[in-house]
Amino acid sequence: MDRAWCEESRRPGGQVRVPMVITQTIRAPGAIGKGPTIQASRSPMGFAVQVSANQKNKLNDPGGGSFRDDDDINDVASMAGVNLNEESARILATNSELVGTQIRSCKDETFLPTGLLHKRILETAKKFGVSEVPMETVSYISHAAQTRLRSVLEKVSMIAQHRTETCKDGERYEQSTDVRSQLKFFEQLERMEKQRKDEQEREILLKAAKSRSRQEDPEQARLKQKAKEMQQQELAQMRQRDANLTALAAIGPRKKRKLDSPGPRL
Secondary structure, three states, X not given: OXXXXXXXXXXXXXXXXXXEEEEEEOOOOOXXXXXXXXXXXXXXXXXXXXXXXXXXXXXXXXXXXXXXXXXXXXXXXXXXXOOHHHHHHHHHHHHOOOOOOOOOOOOOOOXXXXXXXXXXXXXXXXXXXXXXXXXXXXXXXXXXXXXXXHHHHHHHHHHHHHHHOXXXXXXXXXXXXXXXXXXXXXXXXXXXXXXHHHHHHHHHHHHHHHOOOOOOOHHHHHHHHHHHHHHHHHHHHHHHHHHHHHHHHHHOOOOXXXXXXXXXXX
């Protein structure tokens, strides 16, 4: 599409400028090609407009190696007097001599003690008829042991994290067994069994203590002594319990702290 217009102005002295006709071709967005064509006739401003259009054509020309997205970078570089192509070529030429000339080698450090590991490998190899083991083999085995140990520790750490996660509140999980309740039940059974055995032993000791037989065997004497110790221990426990109750009664009831009250200052 072509668009043309005329511009005319008058000066204060009554002089009339020569009209300038500008013809511009408008392209669709994204089209690559020549810039707008500007024709100027007999106007002092025509030359300046034509120069500006030529510069814009050079920037947008596909053969120039630049695109519309790089206009800002090129403008800044041109204002600073820097040619990006020359600078890039100079940097590559300067560093090309250093490429591949510097080689850094890291010392191979073994994870396990080399001497002890070599000795252990030789002892195992001699059983299979191998008399010599190179040091490279020792290094490989040391690195393999380090990698294996690292993987095991990572798995242990992952398992520990899984133990801390609570899945009972998740909607996708359903509880199948309650190990805590089972353990409590077994502990209760053990306490009941222990209490029953203690009661039986206590009855035996009390019967032995009450016996008045003149001919006492060593086993009967031992039972009497054990019954006497048991009675003394029960008496001491009763006295300790009474002393604790008396001390608590003297202190008085504990006052519960309110939830909204501030705690003690450190």
